[in-house]
Amino acid sequence: MSLLERLFANVWFTAAVKVVAAFALLLVAVILLVWIERKIVADMQNRIGPNRAGPWGMLQTVADGLKLLFKESVVPRKVELGIYLAAPIAAMVPAFLIFMVIPIGRPFTIGETAVTLQVTDLNIALLFVLAMSSLAVYAVVLAGWASGSKYPLLGGVRATAQMISYEAAMGLALVPVVLLASAQSAGDVGLGTMSLSRIVELQQGSFRWMIPGWFVFWLAPSFVLYFIAAVAETNRAPFDLVEAESELVGGYHTEYSGFRFALFYLAEYLNMFNVSALAVTLFFGGWLGPDFGLPPWIAWVMPLFWFFLKTFLLVFLFIWLRATLPRLRYDQLMDLGWKRLIPLALVWLMLFALVTAFRTWGAPWTEALG
Amino acid sequence: MAEYFQDYITVAVFAGFGALLVAAAVGVGWLLRPSRPSAAKATAYECGIDPVGGGWSQTHIRYYIFALLFLIFDVEAAFIFPWAVRLEQLGLFALVEMVIFIVILLAGLVYAIRKGVLKWES
Numbered sequence: 001m002s003l004l005e006r007l008f009a010n011v012w013f014t015a016a017v018k019v020v021a022a023f024a025l026l027l028v029a030v031i032l033l034v035w036i037e038r039k040i041v042a043d044m045q046n047r048i049g050p051n052r053a054g055p056w057g058m059l060q061t062v063a064d065g066l067k068l069l070f071k072e073s074v075v076p077r078k079v080e081l082g083i084y085l086a087a088p089i090a091a092m093v094p095a096f097l098i099f100m101v102i103p104i105g106r107p108f109t110i111g112e113t114a115v116t117l118q119v120t121d122l123n124i125a126l127l128f129v130l131a132m133s134s135l136a137v138y139a140v141v142l143a144g145w146a147s148g149s150k151y152p153l154l155g156g157v158r159a160t161a162q163m164i165s166y167e168a169a170m171g172l173a174l175v176p177v178v179l180l181a182s183a184q185s186a187g188d189v190g191l192g193t194m195s196l197s198r199i200v201e202l203q204q205g206s207f208r209w210m211i212p213g214w215f216v217f218w219l220a221p222s223f224v225l226y227f228i229a230a231v232a233e234t235n236r237a238p239f240d241l242v243e244a245e246s247e248l249v250g251g252y253h254t255e256y257s258g259f260r261f262a263l264f265y266l267a268e269y270l271n272m273f274n275v276s277a278l279a280v281t282l283f284f285g286g287w288l289g290p291d292f293g294l295p296p297w298i299a300w301v302m303p304l305f306w307f308f309l310k311t312f313l314l315v316f317l318f319i320w321l322r323a324t325l326p327r328l329r330y331d332q333l334m335d336l337g338w339k340r341l342i343p344l345a346l347v348w349l350m351l352f353a354l355v356t357a358f359r360t361w362g363a364p365w366t367e368a369l370g
Numbered sequence: 371m372a373e374y375f376q377d378y379i380t381v382a383v384f385a386g387f388g389a390l391l392v393a394a395a396v397g398v399g400w401l402l403r404p405s406r407p408s409a410a411k412a413t414a415y416e417c418g419i420d421p422v423g424g425g426w427s428q429t430h431i432r433y434y435i436f437a438l439l440f441l442i443f444d445v446e447a448a449f450i451f452p453w454a455v456r457l458e459q460l461g462l463f464a465l466v467e468m469v470i471f472i473v474i475l476l477a478g479l480v481y482a483i484r485k486g487v488l489k490w491e492s
Contacts (some may be wrong), residue, residue: 015380019387069399077412078425089392096388097381120380127451128381134444148425149414157429164440171447178454193455254415259399263392331490334436338488342443343479346472349450353457357465360458 008110018119019100026099030269034061036312037269037319044323065262073258078148087146088256088263091139094132095270101125102277103197105287105303117287117304118197126178126194129278130171133233136271137163140242143264144252155251158330159235159242165337166232166239172345173225176352177282180218183356200286216283221348223283225341227317230275232337234268236318238325239333276314277307284310435487439479446475 007013035050035058042049050057075084100119107116122128137160144156181193184202193199205213216223232239243251250256253264280286289306291299328336414421453460453468482488 011376015376015383019380019384022384023387023391069395070402072404072406073399074407074411076414078414088396089389092392093385093388097385100381100384119384120377122377122381127448130447145426147414149416149421150425150427151415153425153427153429157433161433161436164444165436168440168443168447171444172450175447175450175454178451179457182455182458194451249415249417258403259396263396334488334490338439338479339483343476346476350469350472353454353465353468356457357462361462 005110005113008113008115014113014115015119022100022119023096025104026096026270026273029273030266031061031065032058033269033273033315034064035059036315037322040316040319041323044320068259068262071258073260076147076149076255079255080146080148083142083146084255085260087139087143088260088267090142091136091264091267092270094135094139095267095274098129098132098274099270099277101128101196102274102281103200103286104277104307106300107197108300116197121195121197123195125196126174126199126282130167130174133170133271133275134164134167136267137167139264139267140252143256147252147255149255151249152252152254155242155248155254158248159252162235162239162241162333162337163233165334166229166341169337169341169345170226170229170233172342172349173222173229174282175349176219176222177215179353179356180215183360196281196286200281200288203285203288212285212288214283214285214288219283219352221344222352223279225345225348226279226283227314228336229341230279231318231321232333234271234275234318236268236272237322238327240322240327241330241333272315272318273311276311276318279314280307280310284314432487432490439482439487442478443475446471 008017038060039049039057050060053059053063075081101122103116103118103121105117107114109115140159140163141156144152144154144159147153147156177199178194181199181202185193185198193202199215203213203215207213207217211217235242242248243253248254253261256264287303287307289302291302294302414425416422450468453464457464
């Protein structure tokens with residue numbers, strides 16, 4: 001056994017490597033994401049966008065981060081200090097945690113140890129993700145409240161109402177995924193079907209003819225509902241009322257400056273990356289994709305490539321929405337959530353449950369007819 | 371069982387590591403950044419004028435109703451997920467039961483809408 005094999009046989013060593021790798025990956029992804037968004041929005045608005053720092057302005061985010069690190073962090077007199085200081089950290093940590101359950105590539109073996117390309121494979125990963133995205137609400141409401149100022153308070157309260165409304169729609173939109181996954185893995189009860197690695201495995205094979213077996217072909221309505229809810233959940237345009245500059249200044253982070261502000265900003269992009277990665281995992285086959293019969297030393301890159309390509313395409317959709325659509329009014333936003341998305345999600349859930357049941361047990365009339 | 375705990379210990383380690391990393395970044399910033407506090411900087415932001423009244427202003431009661439509604443729908447989502455995992459084993463009975471449950475929920479939502487709690491214009 002080589003040294004590498006022996007090291008990876010130790011679960012804690014593997015876990016540590018994964019944790020470090022996941023953080024490195026997330027930070028690089030987010031740095032590139034901010035740059036990509038600025039570049040794409042610039043193109044759509046017929047501007048040039050960042051082009052000075054590094055090749056094509058790629059290092060602009062790093063430069064901005066450094067600049068913010070050197071900026072004075074003004075703490076107003078009226079803040080609730082403890083909560084005020086903790087809120088930016090509370091915004092970042094759930095964003096990190098969501099990423100750790102998402103499988104980004106095919107598991108491989110070193111020696112006799114199987115190494116999965118996800119930090120940990122929880123058997124209730126889907127619930128875990130929903131729980132973490134609920135926790136993200138705390139950062140927003142506490143930041144808004146602890147600032148002791150009017151605009152942040154209004155922004156925080158609005159953000160909370162918006163995020164919890166769409167949280168409910170998002171959770172309901174994802175139930176059919178679990179239903180379908182359970183039906184697909186008929187009978188084999190071993191691993192919970194809320195495990196994201198299992199959900200990816202279940203999307204192998206094909207739907208019809210050449211079309212891959214991605215869940216989106218069964219669950220297109222779920223994906224649409226999920227995506228709309230996810231845009232609102234991450235406070236992105238056209239649902240970015242939380243930080244509507246023209247009425248609320250900066251929203252809940254008005255009183256934050258310097259690097260603490262940067263943390264809220266980074267958390268927003270982390271969340272955008274996370275919801276896209278989750279959509280890819282649940283609806284678009286995750287890391288599944290053809291490897292074109294490449295030799296094994298290079299073929300292991302292909303799953304990673306497919307995963308990041310699909311995630312990027314969804315992120316592009318987010319950016320495209322931002323560049324295209326004007327912001328909604330607040331009552332329109334809440335109406336969309338409660339009067340459209342949630343009833344639609346419930347009706348679609350019932351329909352899909354009935355269809356699944358008929359597919360599994362046969363339609364009730366076949367039995368009645370004998 | 372060991373694997374089960376190991377998974378969640380990894381989650382805890384990851385969360386702790388993340389919080390440390392973020393706190394460390396803020397700490398490094400604390401070493402590097404200037405600090406020149408002044409009375410004017412320490413006032414709450416209000417578009418350049420002196421703040422009027424307290425920072426914790428009243429907010430509309432409607433937000434509270436949204437929080438209540440959310441509670442119902444989120445608890446219910448937590449209830450539906452286990453059902454979705456085991457629908458096959460639970461059989462037709464569970465399906466019918468869940469359909470009734472969802473219809474009741476929908477009726478509740480329709481009631482709330484008709485009652486006008488989701489209306490913004492008075």
